[in-house]
Amino acid sequence: MPSGRICGLAVKDVRFPTSLEQHGSDAMHTDPDYSAAYVIIETDSGTRGFGLTFTVGKGTEIVVCAVQALRPLVLGKTLDDITADFRSFYRLLTSDGQMRWVGPEKGVIHLATAAVLNAVWDLWARAEGKPVWKLLVDMTPEQLVSCIDFRYISDALTDQEALDILRKGQESKQQREEQMMIEGYPAYTTSCAWLGYPDQQLTQLCSQALADGWTAFKVKVGADLDDDIRRCRLIRQMIGPEKILMIDANQRWDVGEAVAWVTRLSEFQPLWIEEPTSPDDILGHAHISKALAPLGIGVASGEQCHNRVMFKQFFLGRPRSMLMASKFNGVCELVQHLILFDYICVSGSLEKRMCEYVDHLHEHFKNPTIIHNAHYMPPMAPGFSSEMVESSVEKHTFPQGEVWRTVNQL
Amino acid sequence: MPSGRICGLAVKDVRFPTSLEQHGSDAMHTDPDYSAAYVIIETDSGTRGFGLTFTVGKGTEIVVCAVQALRPLVLGKTLDDITADFRSFYRLLTSDGQMRWVGPEKGVIHLATAAVLNAVWDLWARAEGKPVWKLLVDMTPEQLVSCIDFRYISDALTDQEALDILRKGQESKQQREEQMMIEGYPAYTTSCAWLGYPDQQLTQLCSQALADGWTAFKVKVGADLDDDIRRCRLIRQMIGPEKILMIDANQRWDVGEAVAWVTRLSEFQPLWIEEPTSPDDILGHAHISKALAPLGIGVASGEQCHNRVMFKQFFLGRPRSMLMASKFNGVCELVQHLILFDYICVSGSLEKRMCEYVDHLHEHFKNPTIIHNAHYMPPMAPGFSSEMVESSVEKHTFPQGEVWRTVNQL
Numbered sequence: 059m060p061s062g063r064i065c066g067l068a069v070k071d072v073r074f075p076t077s078l079e080q081h082g083s084d085a086m087h088t089d090p091d092y093s094a095a096y097v098i099i100e101t102d103s104g105t106r107g108f109g110l111t112f113t114v115g116k117g118t119e120i121v122v123c124a125v126q127a128l129r130p131l132v133l134g135k136t137l138d139d140i141t142a143d144f145r146s147f148y149r150l151l152t153s154d155g156q157m158r159w160v161g162p163e164k165g166v167i168h169l170a171t172a173a174v175l176n177a178v179w180d181l182w183a184r185a186e187g188k189p190v191w192k193l194l195v196d197m198t199p200e201q202l203v204s205c206i207d208f209r210y211i212s213d214a215l216t217d218q219e220a221l222d223i224l225r226k227g228q229e230s231k232q233q234r235e236e237q238m239m240i241e242g243y244p245a246y247t248t249s250c251a252w253l254g255y256p257d258q259q260l261t262q263l264c265s266q267a268l269a270d271g272w273t274a275f276k277v278k279v280g281a282d283l284d285d286d287i288r289r290c291r292l293i294r295q296m297i298g299p300e301k302i303l304m305i306d307a308n309q310r311w312d313v314g315e316a317v318a319w320v321t322r323l324s325e326f327q328p329l330w331i332e333e334p335t336s337p338d339d340i341l342g343h344a345h346i347s348k349a350l351a352p353l354g355i356g357v358a359s360g361e362q363c364h365n366r367v368m369f370k371q372f373f374l375g376r377p378r379s380m381l382m383a384s385k386f387n388g389v390c391e392l393v394q395h396l397i398l399f400d401y402i403c404v405s406g407s408l409e410k411r412m413c414e415y416v417d418h419l420h421e422h423f424k425n426p427t428i429i430h431n432a433h434y435m436p437p438m439a440p441g442f443s444s445e446m447v448e449s450s451v452e453k454h455t456f457p458q459g460e461v462w463r464t465v466n467q468l
Numbered sequence: 469m470p471s472g473r474i475c476g477l478a479v480k481d482v483r484f485p486t487s488l489e490q491h492g493s494d495a496m497h498t499d500p501d502y503s504a505a506y507v508i509i510e511t512d513s514g515t516r517g518f519g520l521t522f523t524v525g526k527g528t529e530i531v532v533c534a535v536q537a538l539r540p541l542v543l544g545k546t547l548d549d550i551t552a553d554f555r556s557f558y559r560l561l562t563s564d565g566q567m568r569w570v571g572p573e574k575g576v577i578h579l580a581t582a583a584v585l586n587a588v589w590d591l592w593a594r595a596e597g598k599p600v601w602k603l604l605v606d607m608t609p610e611q612l613v614s615c616i617d618f619r620y621i622s623d624a625l626t627d628q629e630a631l632d633i634l635r636k637g638q639e640s641k642q643q644r645e646e647q648m649m650i651e652g653y654p655a656y657t658t659s660c661a662w663l664g665y666p667d668q669q670l671t672q673l674c675s676q677a678l679a680d681g682w683t684a685f686k687v688k689v690g691a692d693l694d695d696d697i698r699r700c701r702l703i704r705q706m707i708g709p710e711k712i713l714m715i716d717a718n719q720r721w722d723v724g725e726a727v728a729w730v731t732r733l734s735e736f737q738p739l740w741i742e743e744p745t746s747p748d749d750i751l752g753h754a755h756i757s758k759a760l761a762p763l764g765i766g767v768a769s770g771e772q773c774h775n776r777v778m779f780k781q782f783f784l785g786r787p788r789s790m791l792m793a794s795k796f797n798g799v800c801e802l803v804q805h806l807i808l809f810d811y812i813c814v815s816g817s818l819e820k821r822m823c824e825y826v827d828h829l830h831e832h833f834k835n836p837t838i839i840h841n842a843h844y845m846p847p848m849a850p851g852f853s854s855e856m857v858e859s860s861v862e863k864h865t866f867p868q869g870e871v872w873r874t875v876n877q878l
Contacts (some may be wrong), residue, residue, distance in 0.1 A: 088565045115566035116537060120576060123533040127526060155498045156525035162719070164748070164774065165575015166530060210746040213723035213755070309572070313623035336620040338574070338777040340750060341784055345623070364574065367748040374751055 062103030063136050069125040069173070070096045071118045072110075072446070073456040074419055075465050080254025081418050082114070085280030085310040088254065091115035092419060093456070094389075095122050095170065096446060097177040099132065107181025108445040111173040112389050117166075118456065124170030127157060132174060137185055140178060144205040148175070152207075164364040176392060180442035190442045191395040195235060195402050199224035202403075207366075214370045227403040234402045242433030243397050244408060246274030246302065249417040251293060253278040260289060264296045271431045274302035274412055276332070280310035283322060290326040299327075302412075306332035309362070313342040317349040330356035337362040340371045390415055390427045391443040394434045422450035472513025473546050479535040479583070480506045481528045482520075482856070483866040484829055485875050490664025491828050492524070495690030495720040498664065501525035502829060503866070504799075505532050505580065506856060507587040509542065517591025518855040521583040522799050527576075528866065534580030537567060542584060547595055550588060554615040561585070562617070574774040586802060590852035600852045601805040605645060605812050609634035612813075617776075624780045637813040644812045652843030653807050654818060656684030656712065659827040661703060663688040670699060674706045681841045684712035684822055686742070690720030693732060700736040709737075712822075716742035719772070723752040727759040740766035747772040750781045800825055800837045801853040804844045832860035 076082050077089035084090075094110040095118055113121060131150055140147045151171050152163050161167040183190045194202065202224055203217050250263040264275065277293055279286040286305075294303055305328045311319060316334035331350065335342050337359060347357040363369055390413075397413045405411070413434060420426035424445040428435040437443045453460045486492050487499035494500075504520040505528055521531060541560055550557045561581050562573050571577040593600045604612065612634055613627050660673040674685065687703055689696040696715075704713055715738045721729060726744035741760065745752050747769060757767040773779055800823075807823045815821070823844060830836035834855040838845040847853045863870045 086563070086565065087569065090566060090569075114569045116564065117534075117567040117570040117577065120530060120534045120537055120570055124527075124530045124576065127530055153496070154526065155496065156500060157527040159497065159500075159524045159772075160527040160530055160576050160579060162747075162772070165577060166534065166570050167527065167575060169570060208722075210722055210749060210752070212725075213752060312618075312620055315622075336777045337572070338775065339620060339781065341781050342620070342623060342777075362569075362572070365748065367746045367752075371749065371751050 062101030062105055063134060064099055064132055065102040065134075066098075066100035067125075067129045067132055067174070067177075068098045068100075069122050070098075070451060071122045071456045072096045072451055072454045073115060073118060073462070074422075074454055075461065076418065077115070078465070080252055082416075083252045083254035084278040084306065084308040085253055086308045087114055089115075093118045095125055095173050096451060097125055097173045099174075099177045099181060101137070101181070105181060105184060107177040107179075107184065107441075109173045109175065109177025109180055109442070110389070110392075110444055110446075111169040111176070113169070120166050121169045121173070124166050125173055127167075128170055128174055132178075137178075137181055141182055145207050147178075148205075148207045149209075151175070163367070168364060176442055176444055180444050183442060184440045187440050189395060189437050189440060191398040191402075191436065194395070194399040195231065199228065210367045211370045214374055224403065227406060230406075231402050234406065238398055238402060238436050242430055242435040243394065243401060244274075244412045245415040245429065245432055245434050246276060246304065246412045247272045247415050247417065247432070248276040248278075248306075249415070250275055251277040251289065253281060257289070257292060260292060261296065264293055268297065273432060274304065274329075276304045276306055276414070278308070279305045279323065280307035280319070283319060286319075286323060290323055290328075294326045302329050303327065304329050304332065304358075306358075307334050309333045309336055311335050313339070313345055316346050320346075320350055320355060321353065324353045324355060328355055330358040332358040333361060337364070338368070340368070343372065390420070390434075391423050391425070391437075394427055394437060395442060397434070398436055422447050422454075472511030472515055473544060474509055474542055475512040475544075476508075476510035477535075477539045477542055477584070477587075478508045478510075479532050480508075480861060481532045481866045482506045482861055482864045483525060483528060483872065484832075484864055485871065486828065487525070488875070490662055492826075493662045493664035494688040494716065494718040495663060496718045497524055499525075503528045505535055505583045506861060507535055507583045509584075509587045509591060511547070511591070515591060515594060517587040517589075517594065517851075519583045519585065519587025519590055519852070520799070520802075520854055520856075521579040521586070523579070530576050531579045531583070534576050535583055537577075538580055538584050542588075547588075547591055551592055555617050557588075558585070558615075558617045559619070573777070578774060586852055586854055590854050593852060594850045597850050599805060599847050599850060601808040601812075601846065604805070604809040605641065609638065620777045621780045624784055634813065637816060640816075641812050644816065648808055648812060648846050652840055652845040653804065653811060654684075654822045655825040655839065655842055655844050656686060656714065656822045657682045657825050657827065657842070658686040658688075658716075659825070660685055661687040661699065663691060667699070667702060670702060671706065674703055678707065683842060684714065684739075686714045686716055686824070688718070689715045689733065690717035690729070693729060696729075696733060700733055700738075704736045712739050713737065714739050714742065714768070716768075717744050719743045719746055721745050723749070723755055726756050730756075730760055730765060731763065734760075734763045734765060738765055740768040742768040743771060747774070748778070750778070753782065800830070800844075801833050801835070801847075804837055804847060805852060807844070808846055832857050832864075 073091050073093040076092045082090040082092055093113045093115050097109045099107045128151060179190055183193045186193050199221050203220050208217050247267050250267050251260055275293055275297060277290055303326060311334055313335055320331045334346050343357055343359055424447060425437055425439040425443045456462050483501050483503040486502045492500040492502055503523045503525050507519045509517045523531060538561060589600055593603045596603050609631050613630050618627050657677050660677050661670055685703055685707060687700055713736060721744055723745055730741045744756050753767055753769055834857060835847055835849040835853045866872050
């Protein structure tokens with residue numbers, strides 16, 4: 059079917075007042091209102107694509123402004139123009155001779171780029187009648203590599219090396235796809251232990267999560283050591299010694315402080331500490347990782363890793379077993395597509411792999427995630443699962459939506 | 469005198485159509501329109517402070533939007549509130565629990581923060597009746613350290629270590645200040661060899677610069693190797709073997725490509741190659757630096773180094789002889805204050821130190837830089853030299869200013 063020409067790109071500032079109940083709160087983001095710059099692209103044949111970038115409230119309007127700045131680069135193109143040379147389309151969005159200065163490939167402009175790219179992937183997958191993960195799984199290694207901009211990463215990964223990895227990933231992919239359809243992809247939950255939750259709420263949510271079959275739990279830490287000890291002890295006692303506990307400081311510490319603090323929490327046997335310090339600190343993460351290795355505690359990062367050049371450096375020194383992925387800053391709905399693709403066509407392994415799950419706001423999506431027994435079940439609707447319910451968008455548009463008119467009267 | 473309370477913060481999108489004549493052009497920014505998000509803060513006692521962040525055209529409106537988002541954090545404060553605890557003021561602007569997500573401390577939001585901070589420094593220096601460099605020079609080490617946020621850098625530099633460096637810098641500072649008043653700070657010129665200039669223009673500008681006493685010249689490279697060889701040869705022949713030639717690729721290459729390309733240009737004895745690859749690539753820069761060391765070519769970076777965490781990593785492994793400075797993304801008018809302070813109170817050395825000079829648009833500033841014999845002469849007017857001529861701002865405001873109405877009719 060003809061894909062049509064992109065004739066419209068709208069962007070909305072959508073915010074949910076989650077801070078009122080401390081959902082999502084951590085040591086650095088104490089009052090997050092889960093939000094998104096929400097992009098809708100439209101073609102003259104009437105098809106639409108939806109994309110978003112996750113934010114936490116104030117500042118979303120800046121991302122919206124940046125999406126508007128990117129609009130002229132997208133309007134007038136057909137989906138065929140874009141997909142025939144996706145690498146050049148990425149380069150077009152990220153390397154404009156004037157606009158790249160306010161990045162390059164980082165911060166607001168890159169969040170905006172991600173929202174636009176997500177919408178294009180959604181449009182593409184819908185045109186093919188497939189969910190995004192399946193679109194990726196069905197591509198040849200050559201097609202996949204043609205979508206990636208290797209600028210600045212060729213010293214770590216050339217397109218030829220990526221091709222080799224992806225060709226190897228084609229072996230038995232059918233089998234892994236069938237496995238995913240039955241079992242789903244393993245997940246862990248972050249929803250029991252946001253920093254702002256009182257102990258009673260922690261206990262209640264953890265108890266419910268155990269009943270629901272969850273086996274891995276993330277706890278927010280970093281604001282107060284005594285609180286952290288008490289909360290980690292509580293969770294560890296509830297889940298027992300075998301289940302997995304992870305901790306997340308959301309960039310709260312300096313390098314030395316991170317080592318000292320996590321050492322104090324080591325008795326609770328966390329699998330990893332996430333974002334112990336600045337997401338920009340490659341050498342600092344390496345130092346922390348080395349210092350915590352004897353305690354059996356890993357270091358996780360990437361949530362705010364701003365581009366492939368940073369990912370490259372975090373990976374260097376480890377075996378190049380992973381194809382570096384562009385950041386799709388997003389929510390569970392979007393991320394599930396990428397981990398499915400990773401398992402089926404890239405890593406081929408579930409060992410020590412889990413995907414975060416946050417149990418909020420799914421009701422605002424047309425095709426919300428489906429969790430069975432603590433596993434993401436592959437979404438089957440065409441697209442990126444990124445379309446939001448229209449009435450939700452309308453109510454939560456900031457600042458004029460109904461919800462915000464009410465909140466602001468409180 | 470009472471400094472008053474900040475009651476207004478205005479921000480303007482000011483752009484100069486420099487791309488029409490290829491001023492400022494390089495391998496990645498082929499059509500730059502030199503621009504700024506220009507901030508004016510006003511107190512209720514009628515004093516004003518002016519600040520700006522440099523941009524190159526499109527995207528400036530996003531920085532303007534980000535400045536507007538920061539406005540509520542500034543309004544209502546007195547200069548005394550701010551200067552009594554400048555570190556906390558910096559933290560307030562950069563660590564808002566919602567807004568930091570769209571950075572943190574990088575890209576658009578950090579450019580906006582810089583514009584606001586520059587305006588506050590301007591206001592502060594005017595209140596003291598001093599140029600910013602002199603305000604800094606007259607501060608005690610304790611006062612200076614109280615202005616710096618050491619979060620994320622304490623593993624490389626603690627406040628105590630910074631104090632020690634600054635205390636040492638107080639020795640003979642009077643003498644260095646007097647020296648600067650007489651000699652000025654050594655500069656090099658970038659204005660002869662923008663990438664888009666034809667050879668004839670190169671020759672003419674270089675010849676004029678030699679007559680004006682310049683001894684160090686930067687050449688833009690990276691788009692085409694044959695062009696680079698021809699242009700570097702031309703400049704080297706004109707300036708002779710003793711004068712300094714530097715080259716600047718503005719992030720054009722991958723790591724391996726950078727080494728190969730610069731090796732081909734080594735016959736022209738460049739002092740350094742600036743921004744050979746992504747500004748985020750700490751490990752890549754280290755690799756290039758090691759590979760080029762045997763050729764006697766250094767690697768320079770920092771123009772788009774986005775925060776102190778990145779600077780820390782670029783410095784690690786070298787002697788900690790330098791106090792890490794926050795980035796004041798700016799123009800010659802602003803930068804001159806910082807290098808004067810560095811020489812008088814921090815490094816105390818001019819060895820291998822020069823500051824870039826770009827000979828454009830100075831006429832739009834109330835107190836333009838003064839260059840004597842290829843040296844920056846210390847500015848004496850109170851403030852940060854950041855105030856622009858009002859009629860220039862008006863004419864160049866994008867898109868409604870007179871200049872842009874004319875350009876857009878072309």
